[in-house]
Amino acid sequence: MTELNSPQQLAVAHESGPLLVFVGAGSGKTRVITFRVANLLALHQVPPYRILAVTFTNKAAGELKERLARLAGEAIVRDLWVGTFHSICVRLLRRYHEQVGLSRHFLIYDDSDQKALLGRIIKAEKLSDREYPPRVVLSRIHVHKREGRGPDDIKLTPNFDGNMVELYRKYQQALRAADAVDFEDLLVLGTQLAESDSPAGRDLRQRFDHVLVDEFQDTNQIQYRLVRALAASTQNLCVVGDDDQSIYSWRGADVRNIRGFRKDFPGAQVVKLEQNYRSSANIVAAALGVIERALEREPKQLFTQQPAGDPVRIRGVLDEKEEARSVVMGIATELQQGTDAREIAIFYRTHAQSRVLEGELRARNISYQIIGGTKFFDRAEVKDLLSYLRLIMNPRSDADLLRVVNTPTRGIGNKTLEALMDVARDLGVSLFDAIRSPALEKKLSKRACQALLRFHELIVGFRAEMDQLHADELAEQVLERSGYVEALKKQDTAEADARLENLQETVGSIREYLLEAEHLGQEPTLEAYLERVALIADVDSMQDQAPSVVLMTVHAAKGLEFEVVYLTGMEEGVFPYRGMDGDRDELEEERRLAYVALTRARRSLTLTHASQRMLFGRTEPRSPSRFLSDIPKEVAEEQGLGRRFGVNSLGGYSGRVDPYARRQDYDDFNQDVDYAGTTARGRMVSRSHAQPRGSGGRSSWQEVRSRMLGTAAGEPAAESSDEGRWVDTEAFDDVGDEAMDLRWMRPGARVYHERFGKGVIREVKPETPPRIVADFGGFGVRTVLATKLNRTAR
Template identity: 40%
Template sequence: MDDVTAILDHMNAAQREAVSAPQGNMLVLAGAGSGKTRVLVHRIAWLMQAEGLSPYAVLAVTFTNKAAREMRTRLEALLGLSLRHVWVGTFHSIAHRLLRTHWQDARLPQHFQIIDSDDQLRLIKRLLKENTIDDERYPPRQVQSFISGCKEEGLRPHQVNVNGDAYLMQMVDLYERYQLTCERGGLVDFGELLLRSLELLRDNPALLAHYRERFGHVLVDEFQDTNTLQYAWLKLLSGMQTPMTVVGDDDQSIYGWRGARIENIRRFEQEFSETKTVRLEQNYRSTSAILESANALISHNAERMGKELWTDGEQGEPISVYGGFNDLDEARFIVDTIRDKVSEGFKRSEMAILYRSNAQSRVIEETLIRQGVAYRIYGGQRFYERMEIKNALAYLRLLLNRNDDAALERVINVPARGIGTRTVELLRERARLDNTSLWQALHDGLHDGSLKGRAGNAVRVFSDLIERLDDETSMLALHEIIDHVGERSGLIEHHRNEKGEKGQARVENLEELVTAAKAFTQGEALGNAEIGEGMVALEAFLAEAALNAGDHEADEFEDCVQMMTLHSAKGLEFPVVFITGVEEGLFPHKMSLEEPGRLEEERRLCYVGLTRAMQKLYLTHAEVRRLHGKETFPRPSRFVRELPEQHLEEVRMRGQVSRPLSVSRPQPSWRQQGVEAAGDLPSLSLGQRVSHPVFGEGVILDAEGEGERARVHVSFEGEGAKWLVLGFAKLTPL
């Protein structure tokens, strides 16, 4: 590039200021859609071209390999040079590079191996077994989380303060045994990469001095997501002397649950001398209505560094708020609106459905499938393909058919009950020789004594569990069968012990399976056909689940709707966005009300969701939601009330009527459709309380049809929800 000033072409004033700032410490507060990647890339180019910095003297740190590749590609295109030797990469890849180069100083074998999360978990399970430690009291995933958490805080086993706590002492002992096993085998996990590289530099002053002299400038992307160890690593490497450019947004810090420290972005300004702060506030993504709403929402968070997004683009449409009667109605509205948008000329891939909890996807997925709308789950799995759901379904399949070998193999040791791969292999071999099922081979082995000792006892416990589950569920309704199996098999407790967001999400998904069963027997899953109950219903439900788990997801390059959690949506943008389940207890999540700082993080997550939308944003909620196996009557989220009234419109009757939404008064029942009187039949409306001669008092949740053939969906106290034909129901309005 001949003209250095060309680097600043087509940039706004704040971007030019950030790119061309003289060497020194700089914090770039980059709002959503403000072109931060462009600024980072052009900043590196400026340092090389205008400041004369060698490509070998640049260190640029990102959080994902994708971001690192994009940065390198754009930089090479901008400069017209091959930059293979520039240090651009993730924290882990740069730490790995240091350890490979200086393996002896790091006290590692030359050909050490990196283990991923699954390998790490298997190693921990083996340690628990070898040391006869109860994996119910010390669940492997919890031990894994403890070890990773310690490493993220920069703590070795001897540095963890146990304060005489016996449980913590055992966890530290496991950490120590795990560390010894890794060192003996030349194994390095992801947390170890960064901790070991920090120790490498800290304990080798000459090496540290070499890298401090080599790197003339350090640049860090997504600085708000750094954890304690990453921040300490950067401080050590820079020596607080090497100039640093860090780019981040405190309003988009949404990973506190996995170790990110939002305070790092504030500490940088305070701890690094003469830090220049530049704010990128001009947004190139969203309409003014969306940005002003996002600004109003995030202003409710305290201790922000301060930033106001704006655009010189159009005002745009107001944000549409839809309140469904229930989650089914919410899903129908979303899918109907998507079909309308497609008819207007939008591509399906230009639309995204975002949700706070993975469990919410199930109802929406089923509605998309029924209406033939192609979709993909971004960064996750479809509901019926999630590991915990497949495990629960395998238990249910065994209740119907003990000879289902695939189901038996899947859950014979889930949760862990001491049945190892060797025992399963013996069962397979016997089944093959005798031409029988694994279940029969299992019983034959117990009968003739070939399965004995601890393995034999564990197999007998599993066999007894399946028989007992069969007995205990023989007279139960479908949703009760699934609820009972989830609890008594230990699956719920197993995932509850995982702690953290992942374990919580798995518990919520298992509870949602109970909800799916309720909807199924009430006919809502199959066009209101009557299903029946008990084992007959279970067989039909398993068949429907298998069909829903079939190849409904769109191919990678097919034009399809994108579905994802709000956390997965960070960094993405779509012309049309639906944020679903905007209700108290769901979003903000009920867990956020119990921990300090979590509510503000939920609000930042909502801010991230709002700013994904480019042209049109929909917020949806339900007056009645069946989630986690329970029926609730949630209030609309406080986040809706925190948005400016002038930028909201209420959508009613599946989009047929809209009017300004008032948030200054209690929320009304947003849909007034009901069943009109006909002959001697009463006139009923949704949300109305009614009385039934057999089922008692209840609330009308939904209604369809006309006259005597009209059906109403009523939630009865103590009896659950039932569909009733109005001509026969003998309902009395209260």
């Protein structure tokens, strides 16, 4: 305990009752959780099997177990309940499977399985996958699941119509018929079980003396309900998190959980960990400058006793190519100076930004890995092998059968499969069982039936041997006897060789799991291995031993740290992302995301912004991110083209701006730059000096707003001050009358938004530019730019 600071000691020593620990970035969060669990075990003699610690990634759970093993011993750690929300729910559902209508060997469908299943349902319902894209429909179904709504609980909206309700119903029926669940089901069923008045529910609520939750700011409502239920008998619920790092609202995370914890638990003790042990003083100051401008946050004053270190570099460049060259040159220098490649990271807001960076890294022969790209277990050949294994374990899984029944080719075509699906649907059985149905012989040729029967016999044979073979041996048998290996060898190409290597690596991963399970005293089963693979996250697949520079989105960087960080694309419309449409809550989250990015760096932090960038096939002028203006000039160093964007010589931007005043995407700052040395045309002006022009058939935003509101063009309207905003006085707007005729927009009008789908207008806001408040059903009520909406008839 002496190695902990005072607030850390307070959090560790708290004996009973609810505990809320606010943890600043780099403040020793994992150490506190580790010592708290060790303290409960040693000092308070709490049995390990009565302690539950929940994390968000397998990597975090593994690190916690390793630290606890060093403190308390491996034997004790084996009995602890430590894992992600999903893995804990799997464990609960395996134990109480009958209570939720599943077999003990139920399958977990990953994203691609879910999309394939829903795609087949959409086709069977004779709906257009353009009007009902599987990915979009799934996303909306998941929103309803997270909020506890089944198909019968949904109120129809333009964004979730009757067809979608029926798709949701058929999707759930298909999952249950396959004895499968998706990731949302794991949480929903686990929570329903824990909250139920059944013997299983009562048992679960009495099972744990202490419940600890890491990264509590990232929990959604269903996850919060789960841990509250599991801690109900003792109220010994310890939650650890930082509202400043809540960045996952798009997948259901609700920052209100951590901010409202004291209301839910009035007697909760609150501890704040504010000392940063990770980053240099300059990096901490830069991050604080950004997050302190947040509109709503728990007051925290991050500090460090580390040296000031190098200034934070703010580097202006011409375009994404120059940005990539600049970043990679800096990395090459770091490598020459002995920095471990694994300690260097490049962050970007969207995956699309990685292409040019990857090209430059390859050109300089610098090894790299991408986190969040195509994961190893998402590769086609790997998924094929896993589907074989899952089908062997559970023949009711239609999704797995459809994936491998003709892989490698067995002469089983689409018409054969359509007939098989018709028979299975008519009889109410699985596809596997339908293969042996006499009804199938009436629909198919003898040759087609024989091909299906041979496949059926192959799977039955594997099932008969499943209990006699180790999981890795079974996998090898599948690859050989299915003809998969032989088919790849016949191709005799470099790609086929690479696929064979991936399959060998998969078998190797099964062996690795078997050894690890044996070492931990666990029963090594095929079921447990498949479950483990299904729950792997992007960050869990990081190659710890590979000496490679790491590329990832900022979202993927959460929870990680690096010696050297390059944060690219710090421009308006890129970061903050242009898709935020000025929504204040989303801009707040973008600010928190920037804070997370900055606090990943220990020693060196470089932020780059380009004057123009090609993204999604379009090259457009760019202005510096509003977040750069919040970095104190005393800790920053301007490099490159910075001055041409209004940056003063010390690196601080010339004048504070309203961080939530909407900036016209790339119109307010038109970079008319002579790269030989002249200054950009854009400058800081007050509203009185920035009258938008309306000539040559073009319309000003004021005229557009007047048409919408039915007022005269010169009539004043209430609006927020634009004092201190970047504007281009010569080209304030560039929108035509026809494109901007929005007079049809009235409350009740039906609209369509590219991101949120169908909606209904609730309010027209008299602003410049005009905004619309619309109800987008499952996505809620949103405020968006009028120009982002299209009119729809229904």
